[in-house]
Amino acid sequence: MQALPNKAFYAKLQQTYESLPSLDCGNCSGDCCVSPTMTAPEFVLMMQAACQLFTEQEFIAWLKKPVLEHLNYPGNHHCRFQDTDSGRCKVYPGRAMACRLFGHEALRHFENADMEFCAKEPGNRFALSKDHLENIFETIQTIHHNCDLYYGEPYFLMSLHLDAWIDFYYAPNLVTNRPSLASLRHFLDTELHLPPINHSGHTTLPGKLKTIDLLFHYINHGDKTQCLETLESLLNDFPSVGSYYHDEAKQILQMLQK
Ligand code: SF4
Numbered sequence: 598m599q600a601l602p603n604k605a606f607y608a609k610l611q612q613t614y615e616s617l618p619s620l621d622c623g624n625c626s627g628d629c630c631v632s633p634t635m636t637a638p639e640f641v642l643m644m645q646a647a648c649q650l651f652t653e654q655e656f657i658a659w660l661k662k663p664v665l666e667h668l669n670y671p672g673n674h675h676c677r678f679q680d681t682d683s684g685r686c687k688v689y690p691g692r693a694m695a696c697r698l699f700g701h702e703a704l705r706h707f708e709n710a711d712m713e714f715c716a717k718e719p720g721n722r723f724a725l726s727k728d729h730l731e732n733i734f735e736t737i738q739t740i741h742h743n744c745d746l747y748y749g750e751p752y753f754l755m756s757l758h759l760d761a762w763i764d765f766y767y768a769p770n771l772v773t774n775r776p777s778l779a780s781l782r783h784f785l786d787t788e789l790h791l792p793p794i795n796h797s798g799h800t801t802l803p804g805k806l807k808t809i810d811l812l813f814h815y816i817n818h819g820d821k822t823q824c825l826e827t828l829e830s831l832l833n834d835f836p837s838v839g840s841y842y843h844d845e846a847k848q849i850l851q852m853l854q855k
C-alpha cells in the first residue's frame with residue numbers, strides 16, 4: 598500500500614509526537630480510547646501508518662467496522678483502532694496527539710467544562726510541562742496553516758474525530774456549495790489515497806453540515822427564533838459527530854442570548 602508521506606510537515610509532526618514524554622499506564626490498556634479528535638495532517642499520518650501496518654483487505658474491513666458506543670465515555674465512539682481483546686492500539690506509531698496527551702496533568706492548564714481527564718493517575722503524568730504543551734499546540738497549529746488549511750466561518754473544521762474524518766474523506770459531495778471546505782478537500786485528495794469503498798457513513802456529519810448551513814441562512818435573514826432553535830439542535834442532535842462545531846455553536850448562542 599501507499600508509502601508514508603515524506604513532506605517536511607509530516608516529519609515535523611512526527612518529531613512533535615516523539616517529543617512527548619511517555620506515560621506509564623501500567624495494566625490499563627487504553628480505557629480512554631474513544632474515537633480520537635485530530636487535525637487533517639494528523640489524520641493523513643494516522644491513515645498512512647494504518648496502510649503500512651494492515652493489508653488492504655484488513656484495512657477495508659477496519660473501515661467498514663460498525664461504530665460502537667464507548668462504555669466509559671457515554672456519547673463517544675469506541676476507537677476503531679483498539680483491539681477488542683487486548684485493548685492495544687493497532688496503529689500505535691501513527692496515533693494522534695490527542696491519544697498521546699490524555700493522562701498528562703499539563704492538560705489541566707487548558708481545562709474547559711467539556712474536558713475529561715484520566716482518573717487512573719498513570720506514572721510520569723507530571724513529566725510534560727505547560728510550556729512544552731503550549732509549544733506542541735503552537736506547532737500543530739503552524740503545521741495546519743502551512744498545509745494551507747484555513748477555515749473561516751461558518752466552518753471551523755479544525756478537527757474532527759476519526760469516524761467523522763473517514764466520513765468526510767469518502768463523501769466528496771459534502772464540499773458542494775461549501776467553498777470554505779474546498780481547501781480541506783483538496784488537501785485530503787492530494788495527500789491521501791485510500792482504497793475506494795462503498796462507504797455508508799459512521800456519523801451524522803452530513804446532517805450537521807446542513808444544519809450549520811441553515812443556521813447561517815437564519816443569521817443572514819435576522820431570524821433570531823430560528824437561530825436559537827438551530828443552535829440547540831447543533832448542540833444536542835448530532836452526538837456522533839463529537840465536538841465539531843460545539844464551541845462555535847455555544848459562542849453564537851451566548852451572543853444571541855445577551
Ligand atoms: S491515559 Fe489513563 S485511561 Fe488512558 S491508558 Fe493511560 S491510564 Fe488508562
Ligand code: SF4
Pocket residue numbers: 627629630631632633676677678679680685686687688689692693696
Ligand atoms: S488510535 Fe490508538 S491510542 Fe488512539 S484512541 Fe485509538 S486505539 Fe487508542
